Amino acid sequence: MREDGPKREITATVVKVLVHxxxxxxxxxxxxxxxxxxxxxxxxxxxxxxxDTTPGARIDRVGFLGFAEIGCAGVIDRGDEVWIGGVRVGTVLGFDGCHFPNHYNILIQVPQPRTGPDLGLKPELDVRFTQSD
Known part of the structure; x- marks a missing residue:
């Protein structure tokens, strides 16, 4: 049974770059x-x-990109593509809620963990979450 239909693209803006x-x-x-x-x-x-997308899976190897302010309400799904400054970064693996309700950690699956400087991030770069095909 298919659950997901089309959805709007979520836009955001980098507000702080992380380096570790x-x-x-x-x-x-x-x-x-x-x-x-x-x-x-x-x-x-x-x-x-x-x-691993098993609920509760431990995520140890991480690179921190930064914080982004959501520009329009919507739904972010596992598997969505993440684009920053027009460059595809990876796909949404899932979410960690250790800081919620302050914020979620949106986990992005990539071949190798990267930081904000690794990707040349700067405040005000555009971020997009797009539905994968």
């Missing part, structure tokens, strides 16, 4: 494949080479 990596972060994958986001919320963008 960890191999022992201990994040825990939320059991949700999607999260609703509201205009004006700020969420953290985190890269990882983990690919």
């Amino acid at each position: 990596q960890r191999d022992d972060r201990g994040m825990s994958l939320e059991p949700f494949a999607s999260r609703c986001v509201r205009e004006g919320e700020v969420h953290e963008l985190v890269t990882t080479d983990h690919d």
Whole structure:
């Protein structure tokens, strides 16, 4: 049974760049494949080479990209493509809620964890979450 239909693209803007990596972060994958986001919320963008989507999966190897302010309300789903400054960064693996309700860590699956400077991030760059085909 198909659950997902078409959806709007979520836009956001980088508001702070992060520069560090960890191999022992201990994040825990939320059991949700999607999260609703509201205009004006700020969420953290985190890269990882983990690919396990089992609820509670431990996420240790991470690179921190930064924080982004959501520009329009909508739904971010596991598997959505993440674009920053017009460059495809990776796909949404899921969410870690260790800082919620302040913000979610949006986990982005990549071949190798990367940081904000690795990708040349700067405040005010555009971020897009697009539905994968």
